[in-house]
Amino acid sequence: MIDPSSIELSNFLTTWYGPPNRQVVTMPEQYKNLPSPLHNWHALAARWTVPLVRNKKLLPPEEMITKNGKIIFMADPGDAIWGFDPENPSTVYEGRLYGDWVRLRETLTDFLIHNAVNEAAYNAPYAKSCECVNDDHLTQILAPMTEVAFEGWHWPRTGHRIFASESLIADVGPAMEDVEPWGNKPGFSEVQIGAITASSLEYLTNIPGIEWY
Known part of the structure; x- marks a missing residue:
């Protein structure tokens, strides 16, 4: 297992997105009221012009709202939301706009x-x-990588795990059934793999029976 505390964000982002193309950015005054990890993330991410978060949106302070005592700091295009407790800002809560935390x-x-x-x-x-990858192929797919010991989320569905190497990152979770109620498809997983170089992904072509996109 890879210890998440061994991942230094600035080095990680430089490896995956290239060196920052802006100098240190002075954040607007309203960012100073954020919990320090969140403030530090926004200050760091501002040094890249390329967006570092696309599947979700890390909200600027003026867009944050309170729901059931938690301040929403991130959302996805659906109704998934994440918040922190202003009384204990190191805690993170996951929820839905119309559900519980x-x-x-x-x-x-x-979390960041x-x-x-x-x-x-x-x-x-x-x-x-x-x-939809047959689970029998996962050992081959994940062979170059080691699991990162992140705690589990419920997004996009419970059971997703992260694997990584110096040049690869894989997000692996349960595949979805083709019909309602859209439960997990037994024996199958969805797999998303990112790579720094095209050659790092070439080994996937040697695994039969998978149609990659």
């Missing part, structure tokens, strides 16, 4: 690292994905 086991610092790595699997310069 569930406290995650990750601290806000660990987890989110950065998750996003890189999709935003990497080179990527392959398949929504």
Whole structure:
């Protein structure tokens, strides 16, 4: 297992997105009221002109609202939301706009690292994905990588895990059934792999029976 605390965000982002193309950015005054991990993330991410979070949106302070005592700091295009407790800002809660909050086991610092790595699997310069991979192939697919010991999320569905190497990141979770109620498809997984170089993904072509996109 890879210890998440071993992932230094600035180095990680430089590896996956190239060196920052802006100098240190002075954040607007309203950002100073954010929990320090969130403030530090916004200040760091502002040094890249390329967006580092695309599957979700990290909200600027003026767009944050309170729901059931938690301040929403991130949302996805559906109704998934994430919030922190203003009384204990190191805690993170996951929920839905019309549902209840569930406290995650990750601290806000660990959550932001987890989110950065998750996003890189999709935003990497080179990527392959398949929504329905027979689990028999997972050992071959994940052979070059080691699992990162992140705590579990419920997004996009419970059971997703992250694997990584120096040049690859994979997000692996249960495949979805083709018909309602859209439960997990037994024996199959969805796989998203991002890579720094195209050659890092070539080994996937040697695994039969998978149609990559």
